[in-house]
Amino acid sequence: MGACEPRPPRTRMSTQRTIGFIGLGVMGEPMCRNLATKSGQRVLCHDLSPAPMQRLSEYGAQPCADVAELMQASDVVMICLPSGKAVTELIARLLPHVRQGQVFVDLSTSGVDVARHSEALLRAKGARFIDTPIARTRQAAENGTLLIMAGGDAATIDEVRPLLQCVATDITHCGPIGAGQMTKILNNMVMFQTGLALSEAYAIAQRAGFDANTIFGTLSQGSGDSFALRNHGMKAILPGEFPMRAFSVQYARKDLSYAISMARDMGITVRGCDAVDETFRSAIDAGQGDRYWPVISRVIDGTAAPTTPQERAPA
Numbered sequence: 001m002g003a004c005e006p007r008p009p010r011t012r013m014s015t016q017r018t019i020g021f022i023g024l025g026v027m028g029e030p031m032c033r034n035l036a037t038k039s040g041q042r043v044l045c046h047d048l049s050p051a052p053m054q055r056l057s058e059y060g061a062q063p064c065a066d067v068a069e070l071m072q073a074s075d076v077v078m079i080c081l082p083s084g085k086a087v088t089e090l091i092a093r094l095l096p097h098v099r100q101g102q103v104f105v106d107l108s109t110s111g112v113d114v115a116r117h118s119e120a121l122l123r124a125k126g127a128r129f130i131d132t133p134i135a136r137t138r139q140a141a142e143n144g145t146l147l148i149m150a151g152g153d154a155a156t157i158d159e160v161r162p163l164l165q166c167v168a169t170d171i172t173h174c175g176p177i178g179a180g181q182m183t184k185i186l187n188n189m190v191m192f193q194t195g196l197a198l199s200e201a202y203a204i205a206q207r208a209g210f211d212a213n214t215i216f217g218t219l220s221q222g223s224g225d226s227f228a229l230r231n232h233g234m235k236a237i238l239p240g241e242f243p244m245r246a247f248s249v250q251y252a253r254k255d256l257s258y259a260i261s262m263a264r265d266m267g268i269t270v271r272g273c274d275a276v277d278e279t280f281r282s283a284i285d286a287g288q289g290d291r292y293w294p295v296i297s298r299v300i301d302g303t304a305a306p307t308t309p310q311e312r313a314p315a
Helices: 030-038 049-057 066-072 084-097 112-122 136-145 156-166 178-206 212-219 227-237 249-265 272-284 293-302
Strands: 018-022 042-046 075-079 101-108 128-131 145-153 166-173
Touching: 018 030, 018 066, 030 042, 030 049, 030 075, 030 136, 042 049, 066 084, 075 084, 075 156, 084 112, 101 112, 101 156, 112 128, 112 178, 128 145, 128 156, 128 166, 128 178, 136 145, 145 156, 145 178, 156 166, 166 178, 178 212, 178 227, 178 249, 178 272, 178 293, 212 227, 227 293, 249 272, 249 293, 272 293
Parallel strands: 018 042, 018 075, 075 101, 101 128, 145 166
Antiparallel strands: none
């Protein structure tokens, strides 16, 4: 696996940029692939696992064995990590290598405080930062049809918009730094509560002996329709499809914790969030923590089977 080459000296900003992408997980890998194949820019990639880097090299992305090498070569650094803690730790590692004028784009769901803290640290080094968490499904990441909720300076968002359009069909500027994170957290909070309602509806329909497929199909034509119904309900809960390497219960509970923490700090009681959090905890206790989060439906109806060590092994 070759190392990244340093960025050649430039006397002026050119339209050609080098993009560094860090974090090649379930969502990060297809996003990086779309950047490599659509952007027309040089794309570097880094992950703790060599496997996704090797796969992406077949699409033109250049693997970097070390983040310092990626930083040296990159004009724009895009980050897609599983938690705010991971983002905070990465930014701390990157700070010694930050150059004035670099732009950092955080695609993770990392929390409002993490976004504000990261922006302040990078601004002190002469770099710019925007928070751009993503929404929609793993298939949307594959297709390049994600939703991006952006927080930060409008000019910076517009500057990197052509890159964001390689991975997303909808990009909304939600406000200042942290606004993207706030919007994403509330989006997930609503989605999880809807998923809990769908799981309870499924359990009631099944236990009563009625056809849940017919009921869900009819709901999709009425006031009970939602993105969660048409995707998590009809594509996961009904067929019982809860893969590993997807948006797991563990990750979903992490995202929900941001909403609960903010609400408590504001003195707001969030009974719906608390009910979902308790359900997530029950799913984890039942051995379902690594499965796609709508598996809570099988915990509610009592048919969940614990995952096996073979299923939990990384692909």
